[in-house]
Amino acid sequence: MLHVTTTRFRISAWVLLPTFFLAACTSGPGAEPVHANAAAPSRTTATAAQQEKKLGAEARSALEATATGSMVASGLERVSDGLHTDPGLSEGTSYRLTVVCAGTGTAVIEFAPAGAAARKQFSCDGTPVLERFTAKHAQHVDVNGGRGAAGMIAWRIERV
Structure with missing residues (x-):
């Protein structure tokens, strides 16, 4: 009878041993599942995206209130990216650039x-x-954020 019990113990040990090691590797102080921390960056990203959306809406609203001419080009950019455009304007023609920066800085x-x-600077x-400006050959327009500036830039070029 002793022999049967020993065999059962050996079989049980081989079955339970992997479970023990698995539990030991995934438990203990500070051992959290990977998915528990994965939500934190997405919340931060979602908050930043919501802030960009809010500032973008503010900038566009202010921009739309000034529209009077025939639009040639427009857009919405992050201040950190800036505005860099070659809008293909007609040389010698007068245009008006309207820019609204919603956020912080200059x-x-x-x-x-x-x-x-x-x-x-604004x-x-x-x-x-x-x-207001008169287009020259290969006109290029840049709007860049100053040091520490953050937010959204809405812009429009109109023929006047």
Whole structure:
């Protein structure tokens, strides 16, 4: 009878041993399942996306309130990305660039080639900034956020 009990114990040990090791590897202080921490970054990302959506809506609303001419180009950009466009404007034609930056910090409007309009710094407080210019050959428009600036930039170029 002793022999039968020993055999049963050996079989039970081989069946239960992997379960013991599996439990030992996944339990204990600080051992959390991977999926428990995976939700935290997505909440942060969702909050950032909601903030971008809110600031984008504010910027677009302020931009739409200033529309008067024939739109040529428009868009919505993150301040961190900036606006960099070659809108294919007709040389010698007058245009108006309207930019609204909603968020924090400042941004700068620059034209290339230089001379189409002056470089202009403005606040990201949601106030529309209008800049009239006459297009030159291969006109390029840049709007870049200053150091620490954050938010959204809505912009539109209209023929005047």
